[in-house]
Each structure stands twice: as C-alpha cells, then as structure tokens.
Amino acid sequence: MTTTNTKINETREQLTNALKRLAQADRPSLSQTVKRDLLEMVALDAKLALAALDEPIDENVIDRATIVRVYSGKPGCGCGCRGNYSTNPATITRVVNKMNARSEEVVLSSGIYALEDDERYNWAYTYDSIGQNVDESSSR
C-alpha cells in the first residue's frame, strides 16, 4: 500500500514538472533553443511517469499503521481455540513483519490480509475491516 502511494506520488510529481515546463516553453519570448530544451525535458518527464506506471506494484505489502488486530494460529479454526487474536502493538508488528516478508503469498479480502499455509494461519485486520464488523453487529 505504501509502495503504491509512493509510485503514484512519483508519477504525479513527474507529470506536474512536465506541465510546468510545457507552460514555460509556451512563452513567446523564449528562443527556439530554450524551447527545444524545455520540450525535451517534458518528453523525459512523461517517459519517467510512464515507466513508474509500468513497474510492478506489490498490492499486498501491508502498511503496519492500518492494522488494528492480528490473528495467528494453527489451521482448521479461527475461533481462538487454535491460536490467538491480539491487539498488542508489538504482536501486531511481529505478525505484519512476518507477513510482509512473504508478501507475494498474502491475499487481501474485505479489509483482512491473510497469509495461510499448512502450518499456520496469519491474519491482519485493517481498521476498515473492524469498522465494517462493528456496523454489521450494531444494525439489527
């Protein structure tokens, strides 16, 4: 998520630069040489922005700041009988770090990140997922 935002910001920055230079190049007082230089920079900015868009984005890297609860337990049941839910900050950080080390295996569904294998289930709940649950339980 952080990765995605960084990429989008980089792209925006390059496009903003390109627009500024394009506006500068439009001034009648400029010599042909200066205009050419500015337009070449615009072309380069646009190329960099395109390259940033094409880079693979890892959607499943978890932003620790968005996680409010984690679960870690043996497969089979998520009620708590085979593992533990935790809102302890240190535990959240430990589980999120473990999940991010294998981010290519992490899946996101309804605001909950999951990393599951034969040994263990790891789930990380975003604030959004908890909010949705609260809304469901409070509406009769």
Ligand SMILES: [Zn+2]
């Ligand atoms: Zn159970």
